[in-house]
Amino acid sequence: MLQRGSADFQAMTNTRQPWWLWPLLLVLLPLVAVAGVLWLMAAVLLQLVVWLTWCSRGRYVLVVYSNSPIWQEYFEEHVLPAVGDRGLVLNWSERKQWSYSLPVALFGFFGGTREFNPLAIVFQPLTWPRRFRFYGPFKAFKHGRPQEVEEMRSQLLETLNRLAPPSKVA
Numbered sequence: 001m002l003q004r005g006s007a008d009f010q011a012m013t014n015t016r017q018p019w020w021l022w023p024l025l026l027v028l029l030p031l032v033a034v035a036g037v038l039w040l041m042a043a044v045l046l047q048l049v050v051w052l053t054w055c056s057r058g059r060y061v062l063v064v065y066s067n068s069p070i071w072q073e074y075f076e077e078h079v080l081p082a083v084g085d086r087g088l089v090l091n092w093s094e095r096k097q098w099s100y101s102l103p104v105a106l107f108g109f110f111g112g113t114r115e116f117n118p119l120a121i122v123f124q125p126l127t128w129p130r131r132f133r134f135y136g137p138f139k140a141f142k143h144g145r146p147q148e149v150e151e152m153r154s155q156l157l158e159t160l161n162r163l164a165p166p167s168k169v170a
Contacts, residue, residue, distance in 0.1 A: 046109055049102065050123045054088075060163045061087030061156075062106055065118035068093075071138050074149065075118060082157050083120075086164050092117045120156050124163060132156045 054060065061083055065075045080089060088103045098104050110121050115135035122130045132155065137148035 043109065046106060047123065047129070050106065051125050053102070055123060055125050055163075058085070058164045059087055060123055061160055062090065062103055062121045062123075063087055063119070064090045064092055064107055064111065064116065064121075065134075066092035068117075070142050071118050071134065074138075074141075079118075079120070079153060079156070082153075082166070083160065084166060086160055086166070087120075122156070122159050122163070124159075130159065 063075075063079065063083055065071060065079075083089075090098065090103055090107055106121065106123075107116075107119075110129050110131065111119055112131070115133045118134040118138070120132040120134070122132070124130065132152055134149065134152055137152050140147075141149045
């Protein structure tokens with residue numbers, strides 16, 4: 001046990017911070033603030049482009065899915081037909097053929113790095129994009145519990161129907 005007056009006790013309590021920590025913090029803090037402001041400006045600019053080019057034409061959603069045997073059939077039968085011409089679709093399995101475009105930039109910026117496939121991003125004017133991440137619900141679907149996928153699909157379509165009712169085909 002360490003005694004209060006012992007040399008070991010003094011060594012443990014008198015630990016000094018590295019001298020360079022405060023100058024480093026003073027240099028990095030403004031850089032982090034500038035990076036944050038630039039990121040926010042890029043997000044707002046991308047959204048403005050979507051609002052002006054997509055939303056004005058009745059397109060509000062970007063759907064990303066892949067050729068996975070777990071969800072490909074479900075998406076192609078239940079989600080993509082319901083979205084129709086109200087959105088754009090990217091197939092993650094075909095990403096090698098993607099050229100840089102607005103949908104690819106939006107997916108890269110707003111899709112994130114976790115559970116990004118399958119995904120639907122809804123762009124509502126003057127609000128932050130809403131992401132519907134289907135990966136978790138499809139894990140339950142794979143184990144015989146389709147309720148989570150159906151619930152997320154109905155939430156997506158509810159949101160989309162509020163923005164743009166599906167067009168009636170004569």
